[in-house]
Amino acid sequence: MNTKSLNRRAFLLSTASFGGVAALLSGGSSAAAFEVQRLRPTSRLALEIQNHCSVNAEHDQIRATLMRELLARTGAPGTLLTETAYCPICGCPIIATRYVQ
Secondary structure: OOOOOOOHHHHHHHHHHHHHHHHHHHOOOOOHHHOOOOOOOOOHHHHHHHHOOOOOHHHHHHHHHHHHHHHHOOOOOOOEEEEEEEOOOOOOEEEEEEEOO
């Protein structure tokens, strides 16, 4: 009555090794999130990406608010103060800076 027992460690190691071998044999492909897609400069998508923030009055309002906050802050002379906010429409970072004199 010779029975071989399989403990948890051996089971997990064998499962992991079989999974790794299966992944190698399946020939994985690159992730689609990391592909660079070329766009024609005149295509609609390329123009929308290029101009999605260039004429946005919301950015000017956010930048003005940040500048008011920076003027209220103090610091040592020669210090660079920065404030950053993100546009709620497009998600672009808007950065305002000022030097303390």
